[in-house]
Amino acid sequence: MNNYQKITYQYLQSAIQSVCQNREEHVYYPSADFTRKRKLPMSVVIESIIKFGAQSLNSELLEQWNYHVETPTASAFVQARAKLKPSAFKAVFDLFNQSFDKAKRFKGYQLLAHDGSDLPLPQNVKAHDNHFKRGNANGYNVIHVNFFYDLLNKQFLDVDFQNKRQTDERSSLCQMAQKIKPTQPVIFIGDRGYPSFNLFEHLQRLQHKYVIRCKDVNRKGFLRKSDVPDTDEFDTIVSLKLTYSRTKAIKDDPSFRFLSTTSKFDFLKRGSKDYYEIRFRVVRLKLSESTYECLITNLDDNFTPNDLKELYHLRWGIETSFRDLKHSVDLEYLHTKESSQIYQEIYARLITYNFTMRLVGQVKFPKKKRHWDYQVNVKMAFRLYRRYLNDMSIDIMRLISSYILPIREGRKFERLKFRRGFVGFHYR
Known part of the structure; x- marks a missing residue:
């Protein structure tokens, strides 16, 4: 058996056992829950949920x-898992992440993408915080989940849940960034939904670096009325004075930017006549004859425009991870309507993803004369992972390396956007 798969499994088991040793913190009734010897002890329930598929x-x-004839019934299992708080799975997720050496870096920096995705839930009219009406029908349920994703090491590092009605990915990024020490060299990468003076200043004060895309200068967006060069490509520093005041002298000064009464900026009192200076770097890149990309960053000149272009290109990794998480790891196939148990399964799927991608990252392809370079068939890797947890005798690393796909560079497809509903229990 490959030693790496054995070590990775031991890390997972160690995380589960550590949580079980602190049982009182992760159950609803510490004096009774999982105190007697039963067919479904705490460790078995946790590991079983981690193995769930579709x-x-x-x-x-x-x-x-x-x-086996002694297989627990669904009723017995539901009663057992109801004793567990979601914190049990969050603790396993965090402990398992701590066991991983995130060695791949970009110029010494860990690359973290932040993004969110809607997750369809089982229909539950009693869950008022995530239920939405649709005409006279019973409606639907959905929550918004935000993630921190390590782009080079392909690991989910943190997760944040938001009510769909109050979705704010910028606020989520600010809160999640506070958990990371200033001494930890990271670069946060975000798409066009993130440009915000408030976000930039929060990250600057936390001593973190960022690369965030914004709308092009020719479009009505974040850089409107900014003093930037009138050229196809540029690399410049923008300095602005933010204020709520609208005196004539300020209106005549192009270095001022007005904040509306609804703008969120935590470093200037709303209605104040003072101003707040902010400074950032703007890089405009030409992608084709008619398309451009504008990036805002606080990285210095050691990162060239081509470096920034590559950094933002790497951000696409979080989008493909969402696809794998929902459709290959089966995040959209939940086994409960209870909110707390839904959080259990979300953390469990993240553990599944991280475990499998650690193994995928260790696959080495033999040097052969081939027309294409090859990559692992990730969907098959997730299927093999579940089989491996049920049968430790299989050589999962060797099997993963047997299922490969060619890498065809330069292919482009139109991005299909559609909302997929929850796959109901009775269809499974």
């Missing part, structure tokens, strides 16, 4: 217990 609950249990 099948019905009964099918999942039968698969895990190898169709």
Whole structure:
């Protein structure tokens, strides 16, 4: 058996056992929950949920217990998992992440992309915080989940849940960035939904670096009325004075930028006549004859425009991770309507993703004369992972390396945008 897969599994088991040793923190009734010897102890319940796929609950249990007559019933399992708080899975997720050496860096920096995605939930009219009406029908349920994703090491590092009605990805990034020490060299990368004076200044004060795309200078967006060169490409420093005041003298000064009464800026009192100076670097890149890309950053000249272009190009990794998380790791196939248990399964799927991608990252392709370079078939890797947790005798690393796909550079497809609903229990 490959030693790396064994070590990775031991890290996961160590995280689960550590949480079980602190049982009182992660159950609802410490004096009673998981205190007696039963068929479903705490560690088994946690590991079982981590193994879940897209099948019905009964099918999942039968698969895990190898169709044994002593397989727990769905009712028994639901009662057992109801004793666990979501914090148990968050703790396993955090402990398992701590065991990973995130060695891949860009000029010494860890690259973290922040982005969010809507997650369709089972229909539950009683869940008022995430239920939405649709005409006279029963409506639908959805929550917004924000992630920190390590782009080079392909690991989810943190997650933040938001009510869909109050979705604010910028605020989420500010809060999640506060958990990272200023001494930790990271670069946060965001798309066009993130440009914000408030966000830039928060990251600047936290001593973190960022690269965030904004709308081009020719469009009505963040850089409107900014004093930037009138050229196809440029690399310049923009200095602005932010204020709520609208005196004639300030209006005549192009170095001022007005904040509306609804603008969120935590470093200037709303209605104040003072101003706040802010400074950042803007780089405009030409992508084709008619398309341009503008990036805002606080990185210095050691990062060239081509470096920034590559950094933002790497951000696409979080988009493909969402696709894998939802469709290959089966995040959209939940096994409960209860909000707390939904959080359990979200953390469990993130553990599944991180475990599998660690193994994928260790696959080495033999040097052969081939027409294409090759990559691992990630969907098959996730399927093999679940089989491996049920049968430790298989050589998962060797199997993963057997399922590969060619890398065809330069292919482009139109990005399809559609909302997919929750796959109901009775369809499984």
